[in-house]
Amino acid sequence: MASEPFNPEILSHVEKFWQGRKPHSPIYAFLLSDIKLTHASKGLVRARLQLTNNHVNAHGGIHGSVSATLIDRVGGMAIAAWDNRMKTGVSTDIHISYVGSAKDGDEIEVEGVAKKVGGTLAFTTATISKVVDGEPGPIIATGSHTKFVKA
Template sequence: MNMNTELQQVLKVWERTRPNSPIYEFLLNEVEIYDAEKGVVRARLHVGPRQLNSKGTLHGAFSACVTDWAGGMAIASHGLDSTGVSTDIHVNYLSTATDGDWIEIESRANKVGKSLAFTTVTISKKTEAGLTIVAQGSHTKYVRTR
């Protein structure tokens, strides 16, 4: 597999971060990061029981966790090894997913400045008609780039 520099960087940061974050390891153990370019990362995940709430649908805490994680991965695509600390996170819940669904995660680092990075994350469910947005998040992180 021929990987671009951004994808290599994101995977390196993810492999370093994963064992140090029990919540990421638990909820995102099977996530596949399959594409990255500067400022944009795409991943997918097959939804299973650990991502669900008591009603059998995608847990809101999972969507917030994905917003946090994916925003950091988009920041990493800018060549940064440290993806910062959260200063603000917001998630809009628009639909849901259930056990067995495939979700697509697209994260964008809209701006990575000297001290703050602003990201947006879209979580979508694959359907026969295409993609249905499940949740959209925005995430601000304190980063030290210089």
């Protein structure tokens, strides 16, 4: 899946999907208003976000809830990129492993991959990395996300 080439039509669809969702979710609007989609292909999306004070915990590192929100959101976008759907279901399970950190002012990249989208469930994975010299660098968190997608 990760070898799928960039597809501007899928990127346009995922951007439209995101713009339709953001106004209906105050948490997405607050935490992810500045996220920028950088890549989309079948079942794969990448986005970048510049961290601000709103994204960090009392110790100055990216807050775990921000990582969870990113994994949730990018999972939905990867499902939307699977087959250009506008409904991506509801979460049934999310798992996150926190392995690094980033701070206010750092840029991060999040990559979401839809591993399987079936008639009832969809399974996604995500990786959040710190951007170093314009490229994804150290991993901050990894996650898996299952969504109930049956209409």
